[in-house]
Amino acid sequence: MENLTFTMKQCTGCFSSAMEIDGNSQVAGSINRSNWSATASVHNENAGLSLDGNLGTQWTIMGQQEPGQWYQVDLKENQNFDLIVTNLGKTGDVPRGYVVKISNNGNNWREVASGENNNIYYVGNQNARYVRIEQTGTESHWWAIYEFYVLKSSSYDVGAGEVIKPDTTTPESTTKVPDTTPKIITTKVPDTTTPQLNIVKNDGQKITVKRGKIKKAKRISGKKAKIKIKKIEGVKNYQVKYSTNKSFKKKYTKTINVRKLNVVIKKLKANKKYYIKVRGYIEKDEVKIYGKWSKKKRLKTNNVF
The missing domain is CATH 2.60.120.260 (Galactose-binding domain-like)
Structure with a gap:
């Protein structure tokens, strides 16, 4: 069968x-x-x-x-x-x-x-x-x-x-x-719940991570860019996501984890528009608690706009 x-x-x-x-x-x-x-x-x-x-x-x-x-x-x-x-x-x-x-x-x-x-x-x-x-x-x-x-x-x-x-x-x-x-045969039922992006309960207390923010994004060479992240209180870990697709579709997107505020992204494609966003996260009891993604920044590998 x-x-x-x-x-x-x-x-x-x-x-x-x-x-x-x-x-x-x-x-x-x-x-x-x-x-x-x-x-x-x-x-x-x-x-x-x-x-x-x-x-x-x-x-x-x-x-x-x-x-x-x-x-x-x-x-x-x-x-x-x-x-x-x-x-x-x-x-x-x-x-x-x-x-x-x-x-x-x-x-x-x-x-x-x-x-x-x-x-x-x-x-x-x-x-x-x-x-x-x-x-x-x-x-x-x-x-x-x-x-x-x-x-x-x-x-x-x-x-x-x-x-x-x-x-x-x-x-x-x-x-x-x-x-x-x-x-x-299926009928799509919308999920009206609001996702909790950054909250975890711990003995009755709520742990939150503030939204990420990019202070500056600029090209430093033909295929490199430098990102300056605004420090989030109580956070040591950050994720940087960059893509040639403004919707950050997986096929065109890469994500890196960093512990510093000044990040250099390498091996970018020449003469391409890139969209970049960041968020912070903390690790507690083997659980990662994420903040919201920052507003996206745009840059081009040969100039900033």
Whole structure:
């Protein structure tokens, strides 16, 4: 049988009205979670909070989303399922990008779904013991999982994540073999939450990093530029991002980490416009806390404008 990978767009907040939690902290129709265990690439000590039946607790990365972060659940035995639900009744805190993988032994993994900005994961009919969600995007807003459920979707109206089975009948006027791959119809739900770019709680206190600022940007030779960063109180680390694209698209952009205020950027292309911005960050308990990016500066490798 051919392996299928399903892709879904944003579905933030779906299912909040379609599912109910019973007295045993289970979603009606979900697989019993009483003996499950969870692990994570960061803050592994809190991974089990997404299986405790309490929407007031959660596992979270407590910092910026970076590719390679993951959350994994051991179902203890192989189970049949086609749907994974996280963040029931919550909005935001979703992975910027993701892939869902399953395994029977925890070593050999198979990808079954991918997408972005989601908390509902339709994976097709599967049988597996281990489920892993891997984060593939970059985002300053945290990723969190409040509660993690695995179930069959057949009893529910999945709303914005509804799976529409294709019509497999062959038209009388053609002998073309129909495409029987399941198609997913999605409705984009805007995320109205305001990302917390620079705040982390620490014993009730908030740690903030002020917005970055470039004091001066100038060319110092044909393919070099010098950036002077305004010092941010309490900050020793800075990021400098420069690009030939004013929207800082990844293909045309480079980012460097520095600990000094006067930075020389080398190996620039001649006669090109460059856009530059900076931000500060601090590191606390293995978590990086970022400030907002500065306003961008423009320069050209043969003159400043």
